[in-house]
Structures are given as C-alpha cells and as structure tokens.
Amino acid sequence: MSTMIALIGEQPLPNLLPVRHYHPQNVLLVYTARTKQVYERLKATLQQETTVYGLETDAFDIVAIAEALDKQLGQLPELNSHSIDFNLTGGTKAMALAAYQVAQQLDMPVFYLQSEGKHNRIYHYTWESGQLRAARNILLPECVTLRDVFNVHFGPNEWQESGPGRSEGSPFEILLAETLQSHGYEIMIGVRAFGGQIDIDVAMRFENRYGIVEAKMGNNGKKLDGIKQLSNNVRHVGTYTQTFFAITVPPQRAHEAVMLASRIKVISLTSYVADSNSLASDDLKKLITTVDGSLK
Numbered sequence: 001m002s003t004m005i006a007l008i009g010e011q012p013l014p015n016l017l018p019v020r021h022y023h024p025q026n027v028l029l030v031y032t033a034r035t036k037q038v039y040e041r042l043k044a045t046l047q048q049e050t051t052v053y054g055l056e057t058d059a060f061d062i063v064a065i066a067e068a069l070d071k072q073l074g075q076l077p078e079l080n081s082h083s084i085d086f087n088l089t090g091g092t093k094a095m096a097l098a099a100y101q102v103a104q105q106l107d108m109p110v111f112y113l114q115s116e117g118k119h120n121r122i123y124h125y126t127w128e129s130g131q132l133r134a135a136r137n138i139l140l141p142e143c144v145t146l147r148d149v150f151n152v153h154f155g156p157n158e159w160q161e162s163g164p165g166r167s168e169g170s171p172f173e174i175l176l177a178e179t180l181q182s183h184g185y186e187i188m189i190g191v192r193a194f195g196g197q198i199d200i201d202v203a204m205r206f207e208n209r210y211g212i213v214e215a216k217m218g219n220n221g222k223k224l225d226g227i228k229q230l231s232n233n234v235r236h237v238g239t240y241t242q243t244f245f246a247i248t249v250p251p252q253r254a255h256e257a258v259m260l261a262s263r264i265k266v267i268s269l270t271s272y273v274a275d276s277n278s279l280a281s282d283d284l285k286k287l288i289t290t291v292d293g294s295l296k
Helices: 013-022 036-046 062-075 093-106 146-154 170-182 218-222 225-237 253-261 281-295
Strands: 003-007 026-031 051-056 084-087 110-114 121-128 131-139 159-161 186-193 198-206 209-216 242-247 265-268
Touching (some): 003 013, 003 093, 013 036, 013 110, 013 146, 026 036, 026 062, 036 051, 036 146, 051 062, 062 093, 084 093, 146 186, 146 198, 146 225, 170 198, 170 209, 170 281, 198 225, 198 281, 209 218, 209 225, 209 281, 218 225, 242 281, 253 265
Parallel strands (some): 003 084, 026 051, 084 110, 209 242, 242 265
Antiparallel strands (some): 121 131, 159 186, 186 198, 198 209
16 A cells, blocks of 8 residues: 555544554545644654655535645645555545545545444445445454554653552552453553643553543542543543543442443442452452453
C-alpha cells in the first residue's frame, strides 16, 4: 500500500489502526476545523513512521470536499504515483461520500474498519465496471500500545505515567494493576495529562482494546467522585474506552443508577484487606471476569 487517505473524525483510533497495520508510505489526513486537534495529534504520532500530509476541508459540502481532495491529489504526485487506498471510516458522512466519489473516479480501492465488538475487522472493496465489489475482510492483529493510545488522544510528550502515588488507596491501585498484568494485560499506573485534569489510576490494554480503572477504598467508594473522574477521563480518551470503578464496599444505589445510564462497570471487591498483596479468590474472579468480559 503506497498511499492511504484517512478521514479524521472525533475518534483517532479508526485512522491509527489501519496505518499501523498496513504501513503505507504516505498518509493524507483529511480534517476539518473542528477536528484539527485530532489531526495534529495523529500527525505527531505517525510522522516518525510514514510521511504525513494534511488537508483541511469543509465538513458537510460533499462537492467542495471532493474537489479539494481531487485537487490535493493532483498537486502532490507523490501521493498518486502508485496505489491509493481510501479509509472511509472516520470523518463526517459528507466526507465519506466525497472520498467514495473520488475513489470511484480514480478506480482506487476503499475500506471500512469495524470497531464495534471485541475485535477490529477491515472490509476491503474494489471497483468493477464502476460498481463496488467486496474484495476481502481481515481481522486486525494487535498493532497498538497504551503509549499509542495516549499519544493520539493527548499528544506525544503531553502526558506522563507517574506511577503509584503515596495515598492511602495506592496499594489497592497497585494490586489491581499487578493482578491485571498477570492475566495478560499491558498496564500503566498514574497516567496524568492536561495539567492534572486527566488522572487515570490504572490503564490496561489487551490487543487493540483498552480500558481505565478508577479505584476507591472504603467510604470513598460510596461517593460519586470516582464516577465523575471516570466520566471526565473518558471524554478525553475516546468512546472506545472501557471504564471500570473498582471499590472495596458494596455497590450503592447511586452506582446502580450510573451502571444503567452509562458504560461504567462497578467492580465491588469487598474482601479486600488494606495493604494486602493478593485478592481473595471471589474478588479475583469478579475482577478478571468483569474486565475480560469487556476487553477479551
């Protein structure tokens, strides 16, 4: 694959994953004024491994978008000297329609990334007498790390893994992280960004899926502060993030309401003993079953 055209929407993963898998020589990121920050973070993440070009377009005028894309390809012969693959996954519907039209005119293949479910599948299509024909579909193997995830959401060098803190709840966070790591997850502890606005206790990844945990001990687990922090974090780390609220007390009525209204899963580990270096068997099973159910 020589060149990939990618349409930038609010979520960067549908653009990052195919680039990481196919390793195109050039990538043209088509973005709008609203998604310029997403474009800049993607560019900063990808420019060490491929040549990245950018094109700012209208978000909703199909004709204007198609004309701008066609013009850009004409002005940059290095982009269309060989094959071009159009990723129709991101951007607005108007952007996808415009890219579809340009791909049809150029007789170049298109693909779409399915992100729902626990796996990522890419559906490839080619043209036959001007009509779209299914070519193949593939299941994406593991191709990102937690560092990639945070780079495209926060920007390279705009976040850091601080590691365990020194608060009363830090041993609980460490135990959760070590337990998940021993069950095959990549782990980070204490991820901070945006001047402390983002404060992630534990982040984990399995293959191309990832999640974050907010951990609270004792009476702190009865409050909704952790839920609010999770909700704030997920606004910045994308809608594909799986979210978990790990507490050492039984779930409260407010927790149950939150579980029904959001994707946050409450994990109540009531047998936890302060400063313990292991979880009771029932708590261990509850933690792993809940997280595996979302990420594996």
